[in-house]
Amino acid sequence: MQFALTPLDEHELLVFWTQLLVLVAAARFCGAVMRRLNLPSVIGQLGAGVILGPSIFGRVWTDGFEWFLPEHEISSGALFAVSWLGVAFLLVTAGFETDLGLIRRLGRAAALVTGFSLVVPLIGGLVVGGVLPESFIGPESDRTVFALFVAAALAVSALAVIAKILSELGLMRRDFGQITVAAGMANDVVGWIMLAVFTGFATSGEVSTSGIVRTVGGLAIFLALAMTVGQRVVDRALRWVRRDGPDVAGAMTVVVMTMLIYGVATQALGIEAVLGAFVAGVVLHRSRFQQREVLDHLESVTNTFLAPVFFATAGLRVDLGLLGQDDAIAWAGVVVAVAIVAKFVGAFVGAKLAGQSNRAATALGAGLNARGALEIVIASVGLSLGVFTETAYTVIVIVPLITSIFAAVSLRIVVRDWRGTDKEQERLDREEALAKNLVVTSQRILLPSKGHPASIAAAQLAQFAWPKEAPSTILTVGDEDADISVLEAVLDEREVDHNRSSGVSIGSARDVAASIVAESNLGYGVVVVGVA
Template sequence: MGSHQAAVLLLAIAVIIVVTRLFGALATRVGQPPVIGEILAGILLGPTLLGQAGTELLFPTDIRPFLQTLANVGVVVFMFLVGLEVDHALLRGKGRLATTVSLTSVLLPLGLGALLALYLLQSHPHPQRLGFALFMGTAMAVTAFPVLARILTDRGLHRTKIGGLALTCAAVDDVLAWSLLALVVAINGAAPDQWRLALAVPYLMVMFWVVRPLLRRLAATAAPGQAFAIVLAGLMLSGYLTEWIGLHSLFGAFLFGLIMPREGAERLRGLTVEWLGQVCAVLLLPIFFVMGGLNVNLSALGTAGLVELALILLVAVGGKFTGAYAAARLHGLDGRESATLGTLMNTRGLTELIILSVGLRLGVLDRDLYSLMVVMALVTTAMAGPLLALIRSRTRAAEAPRQDRALVG
């Protein structure tokens, strides 16, 4: 990298940080999660608003590989933090309700997404029909655990029964979605040598039966700074191994966070979330949003594109909501609780963008379909807040006459 490239790269990073933070703050002001504003900032810094000439001026082609490398590191760190934040207690002892809601809220949009893929293949051909159908189904079935947790906290629902159930289902959905994506990556032939995929099972065994006990001992005996350095190195090594196997570095990062000890390692986990979380949120992920936005171009969206977008939104929202709502009602939850759960499970956020970036990298998605799916991720996340407010207001309106009659009686 020459001195001129380095200077332009630093300027580009400064622009990215300022613009994404500004839009994140604006999103918060209107009651949305900051990630909504940051995703929107990434799109607006791309060709959708500025055109190819404008994006080339802000982000010259010769610095984009460096930005993409930082973005990739940011996603790996984020997936580690997602795995780290999954509470193992959420995955145990929640009974048939959480299991049923989790499965139906994954299987229904998965099936509908696969059916939609058969239609989309006409305008977005792909040689691997099964891989394309599974990818579209997986993209429809995602729930963003981190964004969901933020929405629940902001609205005071994280300590309620329905909030705890939503977090449990989202945690299970995350594990199922990433397992499905691993299958999609394998089907689409990402591995340079297919035999390496057979090493996935020994890798999992080593991670759970060897690495996990070592991490527990590390947390109990090593100094915090030294332990953090070892954890960071282990994270990168785990990502490298899954990439070499032929899955994706994201799986290694997520799994490494998942096996991190919870009990007796609170200080190490706290430091890791604080140190890595700030760097990831302020520097690395904004770069990821912008690099994703450079691949989104909605300026030439025609009638056919609008029809496809409508179908994508119908399948994504309808499949996820119906699956969660129907399962909740079958288990005795009332209409308000079931609708709240269905709305929360539709939150996709950054997790969806990461999955879409994998699809773009594998060639499963072309640029046009990628753009439409990014809009779907933005809409399904942004609609959660207003829909929750609407459900709550209608509930209050319905309860008011009953309270009045009770007072009269």
């Protein structure tokens, strides 16, 4: 049979390496400049792409631009492959940093802020999407799908930007900071799900009842399987690679395979591999056998190299010249204004309903206005799927550029010299003291025990000294009938699980010790043993 792979020839390889060099260098440079100005680096990376795109580089030196971005499909494929790899890795790390537990703990406040800060701009976006000119709607789409994509793009917030500003100003652990982070993360989760559902509609060409059932049903089944069976398989795999102590290469294999399997599954369902990568990150983070170093390794290659390629490539597709046609520049103003006002109003109302002060509500309205990676992904997917024309894409991509700057500047003004309540201060002091203690951390506690009194004393000590957030595992070896109910009662308010190790030769002290050592390899902060 005829063989199908066409390799890149020498010239195409030169173009490919040059593209990577120029995009990474420009993106990192502009990103660093933005950071110096206390603005998000993503904005600089996107801007670098805009400069290297048809609007500026393409006009200034057309021959060079045509060499740099040839019309060969093989070259486009090569550049987009690196770009997609970058966004997939970026989403694994974003998912890894999403703490579903925090969202749950802050329950009502986070839900109100998230709900209103999403719904109001969604409505605003649907209205704007309904009135934007026909020429903005891509060839593969009807107006409903188009309006949904516009709404999704306006509704999402960028946690990274907000988190960075809050942590710089030392506000991260404040009540307000915690709500912002929880709302930002919940926002991300809902944003990815919206993108998945709307992509499903776009792929089937229209919003129909059967389309909704298929997409939402597929997504629901994927999420259910990914978070249950998938979670257990990932747990098992991460536990297995760690059986002899930390093994970063093994854990990295689990991370990469989970990302690829979830990515292929979501892509096959017509809901974008990037959602799969994000869910993979969440699942990997939820596993107690995860190894934090893997995230560091992934992040350093992603943040320095692959993600900048993605953002710069997204910028390359912006053509500012298109703003001159069809009143596009006026429409861009409308879109940006709706984005800022709707987000601000939504977050402010949600925060007030959740009982926050006027200042906290204003800060939330300002901070959640930042948009970043997620909106750029939504715009890119919309362009790729033919939902957006290049004009609409250019208008939509202007939103994060402006709203992020607005958010960074206004948030700084609102929170300047803002001191919390006494109660809040007390919690912060306690947390600070805890952070300085190298022994007492909120990592998991291992308590090997058969329920003897000495173990109960040990459990009481652990319960007293360690923060309530630290979960614990009681390990009983061999003894099937060990009564650990007293221990569980002592470790009140704390997540406790019970692991019965099947020591074969009961009574062999060596066997028991080996079981305890094997278990302790799996990532505990402390092992507490009561010796009678």
